[in-house]
Amino acid sequence: MIPIARPDIGEEEVAAVTEVLRSGMIAQGRRVAELEERWADRVGTRHAIAVGNGTIALMAILAGLELGPGDEVITVGHTFAATANAILSTGATPVFVDIEPDTYLIDAKRIERAITSRTRALLPVHLFGLVADMDMVRAIGDRYGLAVVEDAAQAHGATFRDRAAGSFGHGAFSLYATKNMTTGEGGFITTDDDGLADWLRLYRNQGMRSRYQFEILGYNLRLTDIAAAIGLAQLDKLDRNTARRQTIAAAYDDAFADLPVLTPVTPVGRIHVFHQYTLGVGDGRDAILDSLRGAGVGADVYYPLPVHRQAYIQERGLHADLPVTDHVAATTLSLPMFPGLTDEEQATVIRAVGDAVERHGGITPDSPAPPGSGPLRAGSGGPEAAVRATTATTASAAAGEPASR
Numbered sequence: 001m002i003p004i005a006r007p008d009i010g011e012e013e014v015a016a017v018t019e020v021l022r023s024g025m026i027a028q029g030r031r032v033a034e035l036e037e038r039w040a041d042r043v044g045t046r047h048a049i050a051v052g053n054g055t056i057a058l059m060a061i062l063a064g065l066e067l068g069p070g071d072e073v074i075t076v077g078h079t080f081a082a083t084a085n086a087i088l089s090t091g092a093t094p095v096f097v098d099i100e101p102d103t104y105l106i107d108a109k110r111i112e113r114a115i116t117s118r119t120r121a122l123l124p125v126h127l128f129g130l131v132a133d134m135d136m137v138r139a140i141g142d143r144y145g146l147a148v149v150e151d152a153a154q155a156h157g158a159t160f161r162d163r164a165a166g167s168f169g170h171g172a173f174s175l176y177a178t179k180n181m182t183t184g185e186g187g188f189i190t191t192d193d194d195g196l197a198d199w200l201r202l203y204r205n206q207g208m209r210s211r212y213q214f215e216i217l218g219y220n221l222r223l224t225d226i227a228a229a230i231g232l233a234q235l236d237k238l239d240r241n242t243a244r245r246q247t248i249a250a251a252y253d254d255a256f257a258d259l260p261v262l263t264p265v266t267p268v269g270r271i272h273v274f275h276q277y278t279l280g281v282g283d284g285r286d287a288i289l290d291s292l293r294g295a296g297v298g299a300d301v302y303y304p305l306p307v308h309r310q311a312y313i314q315e316r317g318l319h320a321d322l323p324v325t326d327h328v329a330a331t332t333l334s335l336p337m338f339p340g341l342t343d344e345e346q347a348t349v350i351r352a353v354g355d356a357v358e359r360h361g362g363i364t365p366d367s368p369a370p371p372g373s374g375p376l377r378a379g380s381g382g383p384e385a386a387v388r389a390t391t392a393t394t395a396s397a398a399a400g401e402p403a404s405r
């Protein structure tokens with residue numbers, strides 16, 4: 001089976017870890033400090049704080065913003081559960097808004113309607129390696145005096161108008177094994193806020209500034225130097241690995257250009273780092289998925305049951321009506337995407353997609369349109385025309401009014 005993801009671990013990482021192990025200094029130390037300095041430099045923020053994972057990065061930011069019961073945070077249902085769970089960990093309430101049908105990212109036009117007197121923060125997710133419309137998110141945040149927290153767990157190196165993911169608000173990154181950059185488990189917080197950064201460093205380390213002087217209630221959120229050594233080697237390769245992901249994505253785009261499927265959209269002014277390569281394939285999705293797996297292609301669905309539909313969210317009374325999210329959860333799938341994917345493996349994936357779509361149909365003029373997406377049915381003259389019509393609409397909207405995307 002060609003896996004959907006495979007970490008790029010080579011001799012560099014082995015050598016870096018061995019050196020740390022031999023040094024005997026294996027907990028948080030100078031490797032962590034070096035990794036933080038380089039990540040802050042890379043993202044363009046005053047601070048980067050390394051922590052044990054991406055979930056705890058989000059939880060710590062929200063704790064540092066002093067969120068609690070009664071507060072609301074606006075986010076998406078189309079994400080990994082950690083986004084919403086981090087909000088719940090503070091006692092605050094996630095308020096889910098719908099996504100754009102083409103980018104799969106928070107639909108910033110819907111944010112204002114979700115704001116109440118209790119709203120404290122906006123939490124967009126830069127899903128699959130594409131940054132959300134941070135012009136609009138930031139403008140709304142400024143207008144209503146709301147904090148902006150970015151879930152950049154999947155967006156290492158992605159940019160929006162030349163600014164890096166994680167530099168628009170307080171950013172949370174994951175360094176989990178399958179992310180674009182990894183330390184096995186790990187995470188970063190990025191911020192320009194000196195006070196928050198100082199608080200987070202204390203919070204990470206039991207509230208301790210000097211030995212056994214506990215200034216605040218803190219915990220142990222630390223990353224090890226063993227992990228940081230892997231992170232430094234991964235950071236050295238990040239640009240090369242991102243370029244490889246983009247090359248793979250471009251080859252998929254070319255191969256699928258004449259199929260009745262929706263390939264990923266990159267609005268102008270953004271750099272997509274393709275954590276996932278996600279296709280819209282219509283109502284035949286589950287049959288297409290089975291067919292791909294039968295052909296040895298480890299395709300998968302991110303995410304089959306959106307967060308707002310999970311039982312533990314529903315039990316908390318957090319209902320939301322998110323038709324676009326539901327549609328995307330039912331009609332998309334993601335293909336193998338990792339720097340080490342060989343041309344031969346990619347050719348196998350491409351052939352399998354062609355076969356599966358031919359057998360089970362892709363998006364047809366009869367497919368239900370993504371809610372709110374407009375003219376999916378407008379094309380006439382077969383499936384290709386329908387898809388082209390949608391793509392053209394997307395492209396012209398992106399070119400004509402970049403500020404609103």
Ligand SMILES: *Cc1c(COP(=O)(O)O)cnc(C)c1O
Nearest residue numbers: 053054055080082153174175176
């Ligand atoms: C991976 C991920 C997280 C959580 O990161 P961990 O390091 O696994 O804790 C949060 N949000 C999103 C969107 C993710 O993909």
